[in-house]
Amino acid sequence: MVVRISLLALGVLSLMAGSSAADELRPLGKLLLTGGVTSVEGAGGGGLSTWATITGYETRDGIGGNVHGTLVALPDYQFRAYGASVGFYDRIELSYTRQAFDTQGTGAKLGLGKGFTFHQDVLGAKVRVLGDAVYNQDTWVPQVAVGLQYKNVDKAPVIAFLGGQDDKGVDYYVSATKVLLAESVVLNGTVRATKANQTGLLGFGGPGGKDDYTLQFEGSAGVLVSKRLLVGGEYRTKPNNLGLKEDDWWDLFAAYAVNKNLSVTAGYADLGTIATFKGQRGLYLSLQAGF
Amino acid sequence: MLTALIMVAALAAGAPENPNPQHPNEEAVDPYAPSNANAGAKPFEGDTMWKAFHGQAGVDRVVDELVDLSLKDPRIKEIFEAHDMVRLRRTLKEQFCYILNGGCTYSGRDMKSVHKDLGVQNTDFNALVEHLQIAMDHEKIGFRDQNRFLAKLAPMQRHAVER
Numbered sequence: 001m002v003v004r005i006s007l008l009a010l011g012v013l014s015l016m017a018g019s020s021a022a023d024e025l026r027p028l029g030k031l032l033l034t035g036g037v038t039s040v041e042g043a044g045g046g047g048l049s050t051w052a053t054i055t056g057y058e059t060r061d062g063i064g065g066n067v068h069g070t071l072v073a074l075p076d077y078q079f080r081a082y083g084a085s086v087g088f089y090d091r092i093e094l095s096y097t098r099q100a101f102d103t104q105g106t107g108a109k110l111g112l113g114k115g116f117t118f119h120q121d122v123l124g125a126k127v128r129v130l131g132d133a134v135y136n137q138d139t140w141v142p143q144v145a146v147g148l149q150y151k152n153v154d155k156a157p158v159i160a161f162l163g164g165q166d167d168k169g170v171d172y173y174v175s176a177t178k179v180l181l182a183e184s185v186v187l188n189g190t191v192r193a194t195k196a197n198q199t200g201l202l203g204f205g206g207p208g209g210k211d212d213y214t215l216q217f218e219g220s221a222g223v224l225v226s227k228r229l230l231v232g233g234e235y236r237t238k239p240n241n242l243g244l245k246e247d248d249w250w251d252l253f254a255a256y257a258v259n260k261n262l263s264v265t266a267g268y269a270d271l272g273t274i275a276t277f278k279g280q281r282g283l284y285l286s287l288q289a290g291f
Numbered sequence: 292m293l294t295a296l297i298m299v300a301a302l303a304a305g306a307p308e309n310p311n312p313q314h315p316n317e318e319a320v321d322p323y324a325p326s327n328a329n330a331g332a333k334p335f336e337g338d339t340m341w342k343a344f345h346g347q348a349g350v351d352r353v354v355d356e357l358v359d360l361s362l363k364d365p366r367i368k369e370i371f372e373a374h375d376m377v378r379l380r381r382t383l384k385e386q387f388c389y390i391l392n393g394g395c396t397y398s399g400r401d402m403k404s405v406h407k408d409l410g411v412q413n414t415d416f417n418a419l420v421e422h423l424q425i426a427m428d429h430e431k432i433g434f435r436d437q438n439r440f441l442a443k444l445a446p447m448q449r450h451a452v453e454r
Contacts, residue, residue, distance in 0.1 A: 029414030031421065059413035090413075135448040137441075181442035184435050226434055227424060 027291050029059035032227050033257045034134050034179075035087070037265045038068035038288050041149055041199060042083040042097025043124045045175075047253045047267055047284055048234045049218035051188045052145035052175035054128055055095065056087035057260045057291060063088055066290030068097075072269055074280040076106040079271075083122075085290075093147070095124040101201040106277060112158065118201050120153040126175075133177045133186075142178035142187075149173075151200035162242055164203025165211045169195050179224075186230060190218040197242050198274060206241030214239045222255075230255045247272020251284055263288045317378040323400050330386045330397040331450065332443040341393045343436040347384075350393065354383045356426035357419070364422065367415045390443050402450040411451050420444075 036053035039045035044055035044066075056064020065086040072079040083097025099120040107116035126147030133143035149171040153159065156167040173192040180187065193213045195204040205211040216239060222232025236249040253267030267284040274280045311319045335341075344350050358380055362368050371379070382399030389397040399405065420441065427437045 026412065026414045029412070029417055031417050059417070061412050061414060132448075135445045137443070137445040181445060182439045184438045224434070224438065 025062045026059065027062050027064065028057045028260050029062060030057040030064075030090070030260075031134065032260065033224075033230055033255065033263070035064065035066075036177075037255050037263055038066055038070070038083075038085060038095075038097075038286060040070060040072075040079070040081055040097075040099070041122050041124065041151075042068070042081070042085060042095040043126060043147065043149065044085065044087070044093055044095075045190075046188065046220045046222075046232070046234050046255075047265055047286065048236050048249050048251050048269065049188065049220050050126075050147065050149075050173060050175055050190050050192075051220070052126075052128065052131075052143045052177035052190075053133060054087040054090050054093045054126065054145070055085040055290075056093075058087050058090055060090045064291055066288050068286060068288040070284075070286040072271070072282060072284050074271060074274075074282045076104070076277040077274060077280060078102040078104055085124075091128050093124070093126040093145075095122075095126075097122045097124075099199075099201060101198070103275075110275060116155075118153055118155050118158075120151055120200050122200070123150045124148070133179045134181070137179075137181050140178070142176040144174065144176050146174050147172075151196060151204075153200055153203060156203075159203030162197075162202060162244070163207030163210075164197060164242065165205030165209070166195070167203055169200060169204035171196060171200075175218075184224040186220075186222040186224065186232065188218070188220040192216045192218065194239065195241065197239070197244075197246060199238075202242060202244075202275065204241075206243060210241050222253075228257045244275055245273045253284065261289060261291060314378065314381065317381070318375045320378070320400070323404065325396075325398050327389060327397050329399060329401040330389045331402040331447050332390050334390050334392045335439075335443075336392065338392065340391045340436065340439065341388075343432055344387075344391055344393075344440075345430060345432075347388065347393060349430050349432075350384055350387045350391065353423070353426045353430050353432075354380055354387060356429060357423050358383070360422035360425060361419060364418055366418045370409055370411065370415060391440070402447050406451040406453065409451075409453075411453065413448070413452050416448050416452050 035057050036044045036051050043050040044053045045051035058064030067084045070081040080100040085095035087093050101118040103116045108114045126145050128145045131141050131143040152168045159167050171194040175190040177188045216237045218236045220234040222230045231254045233252045240246045249271050251267045251269040255265040257263040265286040269284040271280040311317045385395050385397045388395035
């Protein structure tokens with residue numbers, strides 16, 4: 001269903017690109033890297049966190065889009081995600097991503113079976129409500145966006161066994177992004193209301209009827225090293241609904257724009273303890289292609 | 292061509308032979324009140340940025356390449372082609388010099404007036420920024436100094452882009 005919707009969206013886009021109306025749409029108008037990269041939940045942003053930037057290289061006079069593939073290789077698990085996102089007029093962003101959390105050999109130790117894999121669909125929508133991260137260099141006011149992410153994870157019986165209240169949930173967030181151009185610095189802060197365990201891969205809520213939203217924070221800071229290269233770090237707090245000592249996440253990353261059609265983000269991510277297995281640190285790699 | 296026509300018309304009407312005595316190679320412009328405030332940004336302090344741009348010679352090279360690249364860019368050349376490039380080069384050099392605290396006076400019009408009815412879109416504004424970045428790269432201006440300068444120009448988007 002979800003895949004069909006995103007295919008439909010792409011179909012509509014290709015129709016638009018082939019029509020005469022497309023003459024008025026101007027692609028690739030944004031400056032390099034200013035569309036951000038794609039986060040693990042499919043939204044435009046950094047690696048682990050969502051930003052206020054609208055995906056794609058379109059300006060307010062066009063439409064942009066991206067497909068991405070992301071891998072986080074951890075000692076006891078593997079995280080994979082792929083998806084597509086579309087930015088409309090640098091105002092609205094729609095995204096779909098499918099995440100896979102592969103327990104690999106650890107699945108057997110957890111009694112789930114070797115290679116047991118959770119899959120989660122994440123549908124996202126984001127609207128830029130004020131400001132411009134890049135142009136408004138004479139004011140401290142950042143670019144601000146609000147958004148939501150509808151998440152649906154499979155393996156409901158396992159989620160229920162862990163004490164999760166639901167296999168579906170919606171995150172709501174507010175993001176603020178600012179490029180401090182005179183300092184060559186990029187900052188982002190996001191506040192997220194969520195019930196998600198491990199961003200939803202282990203369901204929503206916890207034992208004892210724990211089903212309340214909590215406010216979590218995502219912070220990113222980066223330095224522009226060149227037009228093509230942003231190097232930085234991120235920190236993301238998470239709730240601990242399941243009582244499995246869920247840790248905050250952090251990473252160090254380098255996002256490199258080969259051109260406006262291709263960018264690579266590589267990093268080192270520390271996802272802490274996941275389902276009792278400690279020290280889940282490893283390589284973060286994400287490829288993004290688009291326009 | 293248009294210039295020639297205007298000049299012919301001016302001559303026929305018995306107007307002065309030179310419509311712009313201060314800058315004889317430029318077309319005449321409607322009167323306006325000159326002011327450094329028209330430059331659209333407060334200048335830097337000290338001489339660090341002026342030195343980073345290699346003084347007037349460096350600014351001249353950057354502006355000339357910026358204009359040359361823009362005239363070759365199919366995205367934006369039409370916006371430039373219809374206008375007086377002699378005047379544009381001169382006033383841009385003044386504006387850059389003024390903002391970089393090189394001691395110049397900016398004699399051009401304000402950013403809103405000069406972009407009026409040009410139909411500049413964000414894509415065009417950004418294309419110009421891309422050319423400026425290339426020109427600054429060629430002048431071997433450090434990336435951080437480039438960004439300090441671009442931070443002064445970025446808010447001009449509000450006046451340059453009108454649709």
